[in-house]
Structure formats: C-alpha cells, structure tokens
Amino acid sequence: MTALDYVLAGVLAVIHGPEAFTLLGIPVSVTVLMVVAGFFAGIVVGATPGLGQVIALAISLPILISIFGFNASALLPVMGFMIGIMKGSTVGGAVPAILFNTPGTPDSYMTTLDGYPMTRSGQAQKALRVAHFSSVSGDTFSDICLFVFAPSLAILVERYLDLPEKTALIILSLCFIAVVVGRSPAKGLAAAALGLFFVYVGTGEDFHPRLSLNAPALADGIPITAAVIGVLVVGSIFSELEKLWREKSTAGTITPTSQSGDGRLRWTDIRRIAPYIGRSAVIGTAIGALPGIGSTLAATLGYASGGAFHRRRKAADEPEFGKGAMQGIAATEAANSSVAGANLIPVLSLGIPGNTAAVFLVLAADTIGGFNPGPGVFRFTSEANPELVIAFGLFTTMVIANILNWTVGGVFMRCMGIMIRIPKQFLLPVVLLLTFASLYVQQTSMAMIGFALFFGVLGYFMIKLGVSPLPFVIAFVLGRQFESTARQAFSATGGDPFFLFSSWIAVAFMAGAVAIIVITVHGRRASA
Amino acid sequence: MRSLHPDTVLAVILLAFAAVLLLFWLPADTDTGLYEIKRGKYTIGDALAPAFAGAVMAVAGLLLLFGPRARDAPKLDTNHVWFLSAMIAIVLAGMVLMRWAGPLATILFADDDYRLLRDTVPWKYLGFASGGFVIVAGASSVVEGRFSRNAALAGIVAVLLIIALYDLPFDDLLLPPNGDV
Numbered sequence: 001m002t003a004l005d006y007v008l009a010g011v012l013a014v015i016h017g018p019e020a021f022t023l024l025g026i027p028v029s030v031t032v033l034m035v036v037a038g039f040f041a042g043i044v045v046g047a048t049p050g051l052g053q054v055i056a057l058a059i060s061l062p063i064l065i066s067i068f069g070f071n072a073s074a075l076l077p078v079m080g081f082m083i084g085i086m087k088g089s090t091v092g093g094a095v096p097a098i099l100f101n102t103p104g105t106p107d108s109y110m111t112t113l114d115g116y117p118m119t120r121s122g123q124a125q126k127a128l129r130v131a132h133f134s135s136v137s138g139d140t141f142s143d144i145c146l147f148v149f150a151p152s153l154a155i156l157v158e159r160y161l162d163l164p165e166k167t168a169l170i171i172l173s174l175c176f177i178a179v180v181v182g183r184s185p186a187k188g189l190a191a192a193a194l195g196l197f198f199v200y201v202g203t204g205e206d207f208h209p210r211l212s213l214n215a216p217a218l219a220d221g222i223p224i225t226a227a228v229i230g231v232l233v234v235g236s237i238f239s240e241l242e243k244l245w246r247e248k249s250t251a252g253t254i255t256p257t258s259q260s261g262d263g264r265l266r267w268t269d270i271r272r273i274a275p276y277i278g279r280s281a282v283i284g285t286a287i288g289a290l291p292g293i294g295s296t297l298a299a300t301l302g303y304a305s306g307g308a309f310h311r312r313r314k315a316a317d318e319p320e321f322g323k324g325a326m327q328g329i330a331a332t333e334a335a336n337s338s339v340a341g342a343n344l345i346p347v348l349s350l351g352i353p354g355n356t357a358a359v360f361l362v363l364a365a366d367t368i369g370g371f372n373p374g375p376g377v378f379r380f381t382s383e384a385n386p387e388l389v390i391a392f393g394l395f396t397t398m399v400i401a402n403i404l405n406w407t408v409g410g411v412f413m414r415c416m417g418i419m420i421r422i423p424k425q426f427l428l429p430v431v432l433l434l435t436f437a438s439l440y441v442q443q444t445s446m447a448m449i450g451f452a453l454f455f456g457v458l459g460y461f462m463i464k465l466g467v468s469p470l471p472f473v474i475a476f477v478l479g480r481q482f483e484s485t486a487r488q489a490f491s492a493t494g495g496d497p498f499f500l501f502s503s504w505i506a507v508a509f510m511a512g513a514v515a516i517i518v519i520t521v522h523g524r525r526a527s528a
Numbered sequence: 529m530r531s532l533h534p535d536t537v538l539a540v541i542l543l544a545f546a547a548v549l550l551l552f553w554l555p556a557d558t559d560t561g562l563y564e565i566k567r568g569k570y571t572i573g574d575a576l577a578p579a580f581a582g583a584v585m586a587v588a589g590l591l592l593l594f595g596p597r598a599r600d601a602p603k604l605d606t607n608h609v610w611f612l613s614a615m616i617a618i619v620l621a622g623m624v625l626m627r628w629a630g631p632l633a634t635i636l637f638a639d640d641d642y643r644l645l646r647d648t649v650p651w652k653y654l655g656f657a658s659g660g661f662v663i664v665a666g667a668s669s670v671v672e673g674r675f676s677r678n679a680a681l682a683g684i685v686a687v688l689l690i691i692a693l694y695d696l697p698f699d700d701l702l703l704p705p706n707g708d709v
Contacts, residue, residue, distance in 0.1 A: 444707020
C-alpha cells in the first residue's frame with residue numbers, strides 16, 4: 001500500500017464503517033455519529049463548572065467499552081468519541097473561565113485574567129466569540145501539523161531510538177513535566193516520585209508482589225484508572241466543595257454568578273487578534289509535540305509572549321493584558337488548544353501521553369487492544385498495516401470534529417451558559433457519585449471506590465499544598481513502560497550498567513534531564 | 529513558638545518516607561534486589577524501579593528543604609482537615625451502605641439469599657440507592673451547613689440518573705455492590 005492508500009483507507013474506515021442510520025438516503029457511520037456525540041458532550045462538560053474533559057473521558061470510557069466490546073472494530077468509534085470530547089471540551093472550557101471566573105482546568109486559568117473583566121464590562125458574548133475563534137484556529141493549525149509531521153517523526157524515532165534511548169527519553173519526559181508544570185520543581189519531582197512509587201506496588205516479575213505488605217488488595221497492583229481518576233477528579237471535587245463550604249461559612253451564602261453582556265466579533269477584531277493567535281498556535285504546537293508536556297505550560301508561554309507583544313503594539317485606548325484585553329483571551333486559548341493535536345504526535349509515535357486527556361486515549365487503546373501506540377504504528381508497508389489505517393482514521397475523526405467546531409461549535413458553546421443555573425454544591429456531589437459508579441462498573445469491585453477515595457485524598461492534599469497532580473499522573477502512566485523498557489535495554493546491552501549512556505542520543509537525553517532540573521531550580525531560586 | 533514553613537514539613541515527610549522505603553520496606557517486601565543473576569546473566573531486579581522512585585523522592589525532599597522559600601506557600605489548616613474528614617466519613621458511610629444494605633435487607637425481609645436476588649428489582653438497587661443518596665445528600669449538606677430538601681432531591685435524582693445510565697440499558701454492567709457479592 002502507498003501512503004495515499006493508507007490515507008484513503010483511514011478515511012473510508014471512518015466514513016464507510018458500520019452504519020448507524022441513514023440520513024436523507026446517505027448512510028451515517030457509527031464512528032461519525034460517535035464523533036458528533038462526543039463533540040457536543042465535550043462542549044457541555046467543558047462549559048459546566050466543576051466538570052471537564054478528564055471526568056467526561058473517565059466516565060465515558062467504561063460505558064463505551066461495554067457498548068462496543070474489546071475488539072479492534074471498537075477502536076475508531078470509542079476513540080472518535082473521545083477525540084470529540086477533547087475537541088468540544090477545549091472550546092467549552094473557556095465558558096466558565098470567561099463567565100464565572102472559575103477555570104475548569106489549569107489551562108484556562110489565563111483566560112480568566114482577561115475574560116472575566118470583559119464579562120464584567122458587558123462583553124461576555126464577544127469574549128466567548130474571541131475564545132471560540134482563537135481556540136478553533138489554534139486547534140486546526142495543530143491538527144495540520146499532526147497530520148504532516150507525525151508519520152515522519154515516527155519514522156525518525158524508529159530509526160534513531162533504540163531501547164536505551166527510549167528509556168532515557170522517558171526519564172527526560174518525566175523530569176521535564178515534573179519541574180516545568182506547577183510552581184515548584186521540587187514539588188513536581190515529589191509528585192512524579194509518588195506516581196512511580198504507587199505504580200510499582202504489587203507489580204514486578206517475581207512471584208512475590210513487591211511492596212504489597214502481603215495485602216491481597218495490593219497483590220495485583222493499583223488499578224490505573226482508580227489512581228488517575230482519584231487524584232485528578234475526586235481530589236478536585238473535594239477541593240472545589242471545600243471552597244464552597246468556606247464561602248458559605250464566611251459569607252453566609254454561596255453567590256451564584258450571573259451572565260451579562262453582548263457583542264459580535266467583527267473583521268477588525270479578527271485582524272487585531274490574528275497575530276496573537278499565530279504566535280500562540282506555533283508555541284502551543286511546539287510544546288505539544290514534546291513528549292510528556294502539558295497544555296498548561298503552552299497557555300502560560302502563549303500568554304506571556306502575547307503580553308510582551310501587546311505592550312509594544314497596543315493602541316492607547318486598548319486595555320492591557322490582565323485588564324480585559326481580548327488579545328489576552330486569544331493568546332491563551334490559541335496556545336492551549338493548539339497543544340491538543342500536536343500532543344498526539346508523542347502519543348501515536350512514542351506511546352508517551354503529553355497531557356491527561358491523551359492518557360485516556362492510551363488507556364482506551366490498551367484496554368481494547370489491536371492498537372499499540374509507538375513507532376510501529378507509522379510503518380508504511382506494502383502489506384496493509386492495520387494500525388496505520390486506524391491512525392489515519394483517527395486523523396479523519398479530528399477533521400470531522402474540527403469541521404463541527406468551525407460550524408456549530410460556537411453557537412452551542414454560547415448556549416452553555418445555562419449550566420451555571422445548577423448550583424455547584426449539588427452538581428459536584430452528583431459528579432462524585434457518578435465517578436465512583438463509573439469506576440465500579442469497570443472492575444466490579446468495591447476496592448475500586450476505596451482506591452479512588454484514597455487517591456482522592458492524596459489529590460486533595462496535593463492541590464492544597466500547591467503540588468501539581470499532573471506529574472503524578474504522567475509518572476503513574478509511564479512507570480511500568482519505563483521499567484519494562486529499562487529491563488529490555490539492560491538485557492539487550494548484555495547487562496551494561498551504563499546502558500543509559502551507550503549512545504550520544506541517550507547521553508543527550510540524560511544531560512537534558514539533568515539540565516532541565518538544574519536550570520529550572522536555579523531559575524526559581526533566582527526569582528524567589 | 530515559630531511554626532515550621534510548610535515546605536520544610538513536606539520535605540521532612542518526603543525524606544522520612546524515602547528513608548523507610550529504601551532502608552526497610554523495600555528490602556523486606558521484594559524477592560529480588562536491585563539486580564540479580566539469571567542463568568549466568570545480569571538482569572534488573574524488582575527492587576530497582578521502586579528504589580529509583582525512592583531516590584527521586586529523597587532528591588525532591590532535599591530540594592524542598594534547602595530550596596528557596598516562598599512567603600505565600602500554600603499550607604494546610606485545621607479547616608482543610610475537618611472538611612476532608614467529613615468527606616471521607618460520608619463516602620465511607622456510603623460505601624458501607626452500598627455493600628451491606630442489600631444483604632441486610634434480604635436477611636430481614638426476603639426468603640432467599642442476596643446473591644440469588646442481586647439481579648432482581650428492588651433488591652439490586654438497595655445498596656447503591658441508599659449509599660449513593662448518603663454520598664450526594666451528605667456532601668451537599670456539609671457544604672451548605674444543613675440538610676436541605678434540595679440536597680435530598682439531588683441525591684435521589686443522582687441515583688436515578690446513574691441507574692438509568694448504567695443499569696437499564698446494559699445487562700452486563702453491575703452497580704455496586706452486585707459484582708462483589
């Protein structure tokens with residue numbers, strides 16, 4: 001098969017897959033239907049304060065698997081739905097940030113800085129339109145980069161990265177995400193170390209399950225979904241509820257947020273924000289393509305870069321960044337949205353998730369089977385490579401989601417302001433129960449709820465102590481792969497204890513890991 | 529007495545945990561060391577990866593201990609602990625109800641064992657409904673500082689919604705505790 005044949009096969013796998021129904025005589029495939037459903041569900045959860053794509057992905061994964069089963073034909077509908085959620089929630093995530101000053105995720109924190117002042121000055125609708133336009137523009141740019149560069153990057157990876165280099169790359173990714181995400185490199189390293197520690201409990205190659213304290217519940221290891229969902233979702237719910245409890249205790253009431261303002265996005269506005277979108281899209285895509293790096297860093301860098309540009313270029317009557325500048329929303333939203341597509345480059349070509357949402361794609365592929373993210377995916381062989389067909393199928397689902405985003409996404413996003421009418425003190429406990437139920441149906445064991453509660457408590461402490469949970473999650477997800485690759489590399493090099501320094505690429509990765517820690521710690525020390 | 533900086537407390541906890549892990553727990557609870565010899569070849573043992581985690585933890589603890597101190601470093605207070613304890617108690621109470629409400633009800637009011645009735649309405653919903661209600665209504669009530677009709681309504685709606693989402697459309701999905709009993 002040629003490259004074009006693979007592209008065509010991927011498109012056909014999506015468009016001409018199993019038929020869901022016929023619309024005006026045109027058959028609509030199950031995968032297309034799932035992308036559409038996921039997209040709208042994503043906007044709803046993104047726009048709902050307290051929810052987000054992680055919760056939506058966590059809840060939907062077991063449901064989808066129970067519907068479609070554990071076979072290769074389930075991959076495109078399941079992953080299509082998840083990509084729909086990712087795209088929809090990225091756009092929808094700006095809604096609570098702009099209207100209610102509550103960032104649903106760390107990525108949209110910067111959006112609140114200018115979005116909420118715009119809302120207070122009666123320009124909420126305009127702020128939402130700026131966010132939508134910037135987000136979709138950044139996302140589309142990033143997707144194009146993914147389509148063009150992912151196959152070639154994968155081929156390069158396969159050619160130059162052997163087992164020692166892959167081990168060193170995982171160490172570099174862990175170090176990078178540990179020290180860059182969050183305010184304190186030391187706390188990030190601690191979170192990553194905890195993630196590694198917990199993933200090694202009850203696993204290993206010997207008959208005795210290591211570190212299990214002879215407890216049967218730990219003998220099979222800690223379920224990845226319970227740990228990830230516990231730290232990210234349950235911990236966040238506890239933290240949000242605690243904020244509401246304090247507000248009620250101090251102010252006597254929980255103040256609902258009201259929406260105001262109206263405004264259209266005109267051509268002159270687009271011309272003003274376009275340079276900011278362009279800069280941030282490039283920054284976000286570059287950050288997203290690095291393995292293990294999240295969208296929070298991209299949003300921060302995009303905002304900082306846009307701010308510096310704005311100081312030089314702004315007209316006298318324009319507000320500064322942080323005081324209701326629509327360019328600030330554009331810079332942040334374009335940066336954090338452009339990470340999404342590029343993030344799939346390390347996911348598909350290396351199997352290393354760049355952010356939490358990508359973790360669920362890896363999880364889905366791992367659970368369903370038939371698709372192993374890694375360099376093997378992009379092997380253009382004359383015999384059909386089914387994994388490459390699925391990869392191009394995934395690209396097709398992203399194009400479909402982008403088309404939806406450009407056409408109906410903005411309208412649907414602006415309708416989501418209605419979700420604020422549900423008080424968070426009732427909504428969040430419902431989400432908590434839904435999370436527990438979703439975990440239980442996966443493994444039908446009360447231990448799943450127990451694990452989720454334990455890791456929820458850990459996540460709560462991490463949030464309250466200013467420790468980003470993301471390094472924990474990435475370390476937990478990569479921990480087993482790290483150990484397994486290191487074991488293979490050690491064996492393959494004949495038991496060389498210095499296998500991490502056996503080639504210049506591995507040495508460069510290890511030097512990079514040390515350098516990023518030293519530079520970041522030194523930089524924070526200097527700025528303290 | 530001057531209170532310790534939150535980062536110092538966290539650093540001490542990390543260092544103590546890393547020391548216990550590396551010096552006591554790991555040697556006692558793994559079969560192989562950092563490496564082992566299998567059929568004349570060196571291979572990585574089960575202790576190496578957790579030892580790496582412990583070492584990184586120790587490095588993080590040292591960086592925290594001797595690193596720069598932020599004046600506004602986030603710290604825990606008694607309110608955090610009180611609120612979290614209330615949440616844990618509510619979830620644990622909900623879990624106990626989920627696990628035992630159904631079997632207890634069958635002992636009291638049914639002729640058969642719960643295991644035989646766990647696919648039968650209303651028995652199969654008793655545990656999830658009662659435990660789920662306690663979690664949702666309880667958490668809402670703690671936040672509001674009182675038990676309200678809206679909190680009870682949220683609990684009932686949540687339970688019904690989740691039953692409608694998972695149990696009614698899918699025969700092979702089990703709500704708590706029907707996979708455990």
